[in-house]
Amino acid sequence: MHARERYISAPGKSILHGEHAVVHGKVALAVSLNLRTYLRLQATSAGKVCVNLPNIDTFLSWDITALKSLLSGWKADCSSSELDSNLVKRLREFMAITDGSTDTRSMAVLAFLYIYLSVFADAEVLPSLSVCVWSELPTGAGLGSSAAFSVCLSAALLSARGTISTPLIQQQNTARWSDAELELINKWAFQGEKIIHGNPSGVDNAVSTWGGVLRYHAGMITPLSRVPTLRILLTNTKVPRSTKVLVSGVKDKINKYPSVMTPVLDSVDAVSQACEQTLADMATEGASTKHYNILEDLIDINQHHLNVMGVGHSSLDTLCRVTLAHGLHSKLTGAGGGGCGITLLRPETEPSVVQAAVQELKEAGFECWETSLGGPGVLLHSSNSITQDTLSILTSY
Ligand SMILES: Nc1ncnc2c1ncn2[C@@H]1O[C@H](COP(=O)(O)OP(=O)(O)O)[C@@H](O)[C@H]1O
Numbered sequence: 561m562h563a564r565e566r567y568i569s570a571p572g573k574s575i576l577h578g579e580h581a582v583v584h585g586k587v588a589l590a591v592s593l594n595l596r597t598y599l600r601l602q603a604t605s606a607g608k609v610c611v612n613l614p615n616i617d618t619f620l621s622w623d624i625t626a627l628k629s630l631l632s633g634w635k636a637d638c639s640s641s642e643l644d645s646n647l648v649k650r651l652r653e654f655m656a657i658t659d660g661s662t663d664t665r666s667m668a669v670l671a672f673l674y675i676y677l678s679v680f681a682d683a684e685v686l687p688s689l690s691v692c693v694w695s696e697l698p699t700g701a702g703l704g705s706s707a708a709f710s711v712c713l714s715a716a717l718l719s720a721r722g723t724i725s726t727p728l729i730q731q732q733n734t735a736r737w738s739d740a741e742l743e744l745i746n747k748w749a750f751q752g753e754k755i756i757h758g759n760p761s762g763v764d765n766a767v768s769t770w771g772g773v774l775r776y777h778a779g780m781i782t783p784l785s786r787v788p789t790l791r792i793l794l795t796n797t798k799v800p801r802s803t804k805v806l807v808s809g810v811k812d813k814i815n816k817y818p819s820v821m822t823p824v825l826d827s828v829d830a831v832s833q834a835c836e837q838t839l840a841d842m843a844t845e846g847a848s849t850k851h852y853n854i855l856e857d858l859i860d861i862n863q864h865h866l867n868v869m870g871v872g873h874s875s876l877d878t879l880c881r882v883t884l885a886h887g888l889h890s891k892l893t894g895a896g897g898g899g900c901g902i903t904l905l906r907p908e909t910e911p912s913v914v915q916a917a918v919q920e921l922k923e924a925g926f927e928c929w930e931t932s933l934g935g936p937g938v939l940l941h942s943s944n945s946i947t948q949d950t951l952s953i954l955t956s957y
């Protein structure tokens with residue numbers, strides 16, 4: 561271990577188009593948010609590993625000797641990009657997780673232990689450390705909190721192991737890793753997502769690692785540089801849902817009705833591509849009413865497709881209905897089934913119109929915030945670049 565203490569943050573994301581279809585090899589467009597997950601890792605000499613996850617009310621610790629015994633007779637298979645089923649099985653037994661359980665707290669802890677043991681498997685000793693993760697993102701609401709969590713864990717553990725650097729130099733507030741290091745962070749974060757999600761596409765961890773606006777297609781990540789500034793209203797319906805369950809429901813539907821569902825997925829792919837083209841046109845020609853009309857049509861079309869996939873919810877219908885009554889177009893974002901939706905605001909949309917829509921959405925029990933899109937990906941921080949409020953949470957465990 562190098563530094564005794566490190567702070568890391570990674571952003572959440574919003575998927576503009578392509579959620580679910582991206583799991584089946586179609587194009588998705590996703591953008592990082594200015595809402596972030598923060599992690600503090602502290603090297604200790606307590607002979608223990610402590611994990612504090614205040615967002616999900618989980619506080620656990622284990623003796624290093626108990627963790628070490630999990631590695632006996634186990635050999636990491638570095639050539640495979642699949643999850644190591646043997647290690648997952650050992651961890652499930654260790655944590656007494658029953659088969660098939662999707663209990664979200666257990667999945668977060670399982671992801672932590674999996675990355676910790678894999679990253680330090682060939683180290684001389686397993687290090688004593690204490691990790692606290694806290695997020696501004698709502699968890700389980702479609703804004704990629706699982707990916708931001710996995711990216712923070714991956715970056716923190718890889719840099720504690722010395723596999724990637726600790727690039728912060730004196731007087732610097734924040735630092736980024738090199739592209740090769742980011743690829744490694746993303747690779748391990750994807751394993752964390754596999755544990756939490758079951759069958760992730762990889763889009764969420766890619767956006768959280770690199771930040772900005774990305775096109776994601778079958779593992780290929782293309783940053784979009786020609787993108788206009790978009791005003792987006794985010795709404796959290798606060799209806800809880802599980803990405804893992806929703807993703808597997810879509811898969812079942814595709815298996816059951818392949819000839820019905822394949823054209824739906826193809827159409828979502830075409831929506832993502834049409835949106836990408838429109839954004840590029842807006843950046844080169846200047847945004848006009850014609851462009852916003854197209855973006856709104858694409859939002860409506862995709863929302864219908866997501867309903868066909870079975871990932872809609874009455875709360876999301878309410879969001880679409882209320883905003884449309886104010887001339888605004890919305891769709892779910894992320895896995896759906898509740899969680900969050902996005903509403904496109906035109907540059908000329910009057911604040912009074914937004915306020916009226918927000919007021920009605922709040923009366924329906926929802927939470928809304930206008931957000932800026934495209935913040936930086938994973939960052940290493942000095943402690944003085946983190947707000948006092950966040951710091952006091954991270955240091956209070
Ligand atoms: N800050 C956090 N602390 C602990 N676990 C987290 C945190 N953020 C996310 N997670 C894990 O990710 C799960 C939510 O992931 P998911 O269902 O994919 O929804 P989303 O990624 O849209 O928020 C949580 O139930 C938890 O297991």
Ligand SMILES: C[C@@](O)(CCOP(=O)(O)O)CC(=O)O
Nearest residue numbers: 579580702704760761894895
């Ligand atoms: C539904 C999906 O496209 C996005 C899930 O995002 P979230 O976990 O709901 O934030 C799944 C995936 O791409 O892995």
Ligand SMILES: [Mg+2]
Nearest residue numbers: 704706707803
């Ligand atoms: Mg997720």
